[in-house]
Amino acid sequence: MKKMYFTEAIDDAIGQAMRNDHRVVLFGEDVPLLRRNLLVRFGPHRVMGTPISESAFLGAGVAAAMAGLRPIVELYMVDFIGVAMDALLNHAAKLETFSGGKWTAPLVVRAPCGGGYGDGGQHEQSLWGWLAHIPGLTVLVPSTPADAGSLMLAALEHDGPVIFLEHKLLSESFLEFLGSGGRRTVTYDIPETGVHGPVPKKWAALPLGKAALRREGGDLTLVSVGVGVHRALEAAKILESEGIKASVLDLRTVSPLDKTALYESVGKTGNLLVVDEDYEGFGLSGELAAVVMEAGIAFNFARVCTQSTIPYARSREDQILPNVERICTAAINLLH
Amino acid sequence: MKKMYFTEAIDDAIGQAMRNDHRVVLFGEDVPLLRRNLLVRFGPHRVMGTPISESAFLGAGVAAAMAGLRPIVELYMVDFIGVAMDALLNHAAKLETFSGGKWTAPLVVRAPCGGGYGDGGQHEQSLWGWLAHIPGLTVLVPSTPADAGSLMLAALEHDGPVIFLEHKLLSESFLEFLGSGGRRTVTYDIPETGVHGPVPKKWAALPLGKAALRREGGDLTLVSVGVGVHRALEAAKILESEGIKASVLDLRTVSPLDKTALYESVGKTGNLLVVDEDYEGFGLSGELAAVVMEAGIAFNFARVCTQSTIPYARSREDQILPNVERICTAAINLLH
Amino acid sequence: MDLWSLYYLMKKSRQFEAAITQLWEQGLISAEMHLGTGEEAIIAGVVSHLVPGDAMAVDHRGSAPFLMRGVDPISMLKELLGFEDGLCGGMGGHMHLLSKEHLAASSGIVGAGGPTAVGFALAAQHLRPGTIAVAFFGEGAMNQGMLLESINMASVWSLPVLFVCKDDDWSITTESKTLTGGELGERVRGLGVRYVESDGMDVEAVRKSAGEAIERARAGKGPSFLHTRCVHLEGHLLGFSLLRIIRNPLKELPKIAVPLTRSFLRLGGGSLRDRLAGMRIVLSRIMDTIYDGRQQAHNDPVLRARNALQQDTARLQELDRLIEQEISAALEAALVGVAQ
Amino acid sequence: MDLWSLYYLMKKSRQFEAAITQLWEQGLISAEMHLGTGEEAIIAGVVSHLVPGDAMAVDHRGSAPFLMRGVDPISMLKELLGFEDGLCGGMGGHMHLLSKEHLAASSGIVGAGGPTAVGFALAAQHLRPGTIAVAFFGEGAMNQGMLLESINMASVWSLPVLFVCKDDDWSITTESKTLTGGELGERVRGLGVRYVESDGMDVEAVRKSAGEAIERARAGKGPSFLHTRCVHLEGHLLGFSLLRIIRNPLKELPKIAVPLTRSFLRLGGGSLRDRLAGMRIVLSRIMDTIYDGRQQAHNDPVLRARNALQQDTARLQELDRLIEQEISAALEAALVGVAQ
């Protein structure tokens, strides 16, 4: 079976979409070099570099989508959405409602996210729960090459704005671009099955809002996205050796949530442990608790999230970001 | 006892702070006219107008606070934070951690928020839960003139960044400025006790993170902030006539949350109904569910929030924003 | 297009906004209402060049450009009234008028028209060569970063955009020049875009300079920036406080003067010098409102055009009558079923 | 301050960043590392004017300005190593160096130095009259809205700010002029701020023009913008891919060339013309890197100053020796307890 790297898979799926739909264009800072393989295949009219003007080019992406294109707008990192949030908060997310359902913006915002490699708290945020708070935005966080490519295709087929978050620990090429390629002396805790894996011959869109049960176990349900899924799977192995059987649910889509899958698993296990690399408060972990409560399911709840600004020091960073040890401890406390 | 209007109380408290501390300065768009009473008392060096450059003047507020001032930066409406989010997300909120606790930014961001008067979905957002997601930000949402003044003073005494949200339905002068003053033909559902009420002779800071139990009842706990508190109180009256006794907890501070007060009340009633004018998903309502679950308290949960982009049509708007009828129905469903 | 047709567009818009004002005064429009009253010559001079496929990004003053672009007045009035059969199903409202059919989008976020026009123009380049995008905004927006970024992007991507600055000197209660450094022309050229000025009260002048700029854009010669001056006869929005003071001083002035004086005299605070400086600023905003162009008829572009057409009074009166009929018919149609 | 002292500052910074490079290569610095190597003349020429109470906002290249401003090299190295006794307790790291004592703040957000300098200057005006704020940023940041907004604000508030643009032609892999419209000078003047240019390789030239600008600011005469050119000898960051290709083509080129060619030849996609145009862009970025100033010694401001001081070789060698000692001592001190 064909195998690909995470970012390779995304770019490959984009290539397929660009080949089949001339409305798909790509722009962002340094995109001509970062996506050079697409540039030399589709040319400079479809793969464009932008100035360091996020609010202008993200806003332009929204309008270009309104006017018939299917743009993929790249941010260097999701953290930099700060300067351009207006385009999402007040425009992309609101267009469909404001127009009485008559106008939509099929825009894909692609942004590297996440930490675990020592870049400091202004360059390692996740923010998926934060973005999902805004009605009208779809938020995708793939955890494997296969999902990454298929979800990118789904994003491109979707008629509304989609935020596609690409975890840096899974992006071989981005980490190498950030400097790791310049030396052999540095290593990160990279989930192998996330960074490289089997992919379909031809890309087909995954349905949005469909979670994947990565592992089944009756004692508790670990729910996560992105790198967190791999940490959860690792923890589940260890827990098994302690006699605890954990299910691992990969949401894949933060918004809309796959409530059905959530109810089913938590309904069985009666224990929900959320593993979320995004900030703990007022985000994904709380929403999952609320949603399951609203369904009237009786369950115990715990969460392992990022509780504060991410420290620069690798050792401290590893403590703040959800890690296997914290997940195991939380699971054991939850059950006993 | 002395009585004041909501915005009058805030400006009065600011006046007291400016009198006692020369480091307190005030700037924002149209501030010279909007805060003219402070301008003619303290002069143009302390009360300054800015160009329509939110990202520059909000970022400048952060740095001015770092360098020794105690600025109050005004946004015309909290919705406009979109263009300036970077100053909060990546700077104000992170400074204390990034500096190893050695440097803080005692900044107050004052912004009108909330809907209920027909200004449309781009000008009526609440966003308090959204802002509270970011570690390092304090978020205040007063519901009475007395709290508004005392919390503004607390904000000015706090050493970190504080977002102070002033609900437009409570701000007599802002609504009149937006045009209602030009005619007698329009009325809004304005909570009387919120817009005008008793205030202390001399302003003293309220402790941050301290909720207020506005009403005590043993059957369920209604938790809210801002105008929602008044809607909840109104609903509680009606519920009483149906034999349901509701407590109403006014959080006043969204972040940090007063967990103690929350545990105490929900512990007694066993039923939590969140009334939140901010968007439902991934926000305050979910966080409250999670926090109470983590405390291991057994309870039923429901929420009445804003579930989508706010419609322009007044009638639809009244349905989308938490209203008394929806609160009563939710309460009854929760208990039966 | 001759002056008669331009006058028709402008007068119709003026009449249309008179109807909106009526609805607003009756309380049928609940919140803020910004009009284009006073900027009709700019809008008509530009919009009269647009053809199907051209796109338009407008700010918080959407009614005039939408009407002149051909959006149905009835559906717009119904939108402002919040009816389900309004232009946007009653969901958008006056600051968020949207017409996919006309590729016309409004936003209440100052400066947002910049990125929107750039995106529209990018789509035009790819999908509808020869079509263009126009952005309307005020001079206050020229301090909003995303608009400045957009002017630069239009330049480096050589996009078919016309940026139209409707300069009325004011940003709500602020006199924009006091907070805008340098010259707009230099600022725009420094972002790489061709800069032209035109008399915003003179519809034919605007139409001419807009025409040249739009031709260039259609021909792939890149963006232009058109700087025009105008006054907003109704002030920033309906019920604008500064105008209320001047129009009804006996009623409005005390509301402001009493607390102001009390605060001016209040113990504790700045020196007398500081306080006087502050007072001077407040008063100047009121004085400048009294003496600024908003009050002067010769700044009314519709009247100006009308005077130029006086020679044929009969035709003029006939035209005015038709427009009045058209609009009051639209108003009636929109209000069908509303208990007056 | 004479050339010897300026050379001392620059050479010390160069040596310091050599030490940082060592740590980075040893993997003791985990992620991105941007150096100021090549811009020392600009930093020294400006920072040598600063006095206690002056403030400084820097971008992602913090080590040089912080060192020259007098921040302890040991605590900075410890910060980069993530130690609890580092400058920021190991919490900030290289893009977020902060020193309250020096009123010096870094940010990894391009353009953020603008608002920061404006805020620092506002506080200076209120609390420390006569002191000023400096902002260091690259030419790429001149397309970031908040920086443009800040230049305008400094102008209209007449703040004591010196904006220093370190123009190296590049934003990572992008040649900035291809995406920057107009002339920076016109852009800055159009925002109302005084514009000066100076040779960024010549520390005395920079010091002179910075001195004049800073004097004006201290005297309450408002902000200036200093445009200087430089090259970053190590490229955008340590391990910069474009430089790796050039320095080690046999190893690096295939990694890029193989997938690139495969994709260039892949079925489905643009016309041959499009593909060639795309290929030309990729190749030009590599070629321009080969031929651009980064490779040329005469663009090294430290060498330049050194040549000017050649007449007194003995003193020069002695000074170099002292600097080396100073830095290696700092390195040792920082590494105490780290198993090498």
Ligand SMILES: Cc1ncc(C[n+]2csc(CCOP(=O)(O)OP(=O)(O)O)c2C)c(N)n1
């Ligand atoms: C980003 C943002 N900041 C502030 C506001 C509040 N606001 C609405 S209109 C306006 C003044 C705009 O002035 P100008 O651009 O000159 O347009 P004019 O109203 O004069 O036609 C302001 C500050 C807003 N809507 N959006």
Ligand SMILES: Cc1ncc(C[n+]2csc(CCOP(=O)(O)OP(=O)(O)O)c2C)c(N)n1
């Ligand atoms: C808002 C924002 N957008 C993008 C980036 C990614 N980024 C980091 S440095 C850089 C290039 C900056 O170029 P320039 O300002 O010229 O500084 P130089 O690196 O050339 O010294 C970019 C795009 C960022 N850090 N912040």
Ligand SMILES: [Mg+2]
């Ligand atoms: Mg204006």
Ligand SMILES: [Mg+2]
């Ligand atoms: Mg550069």
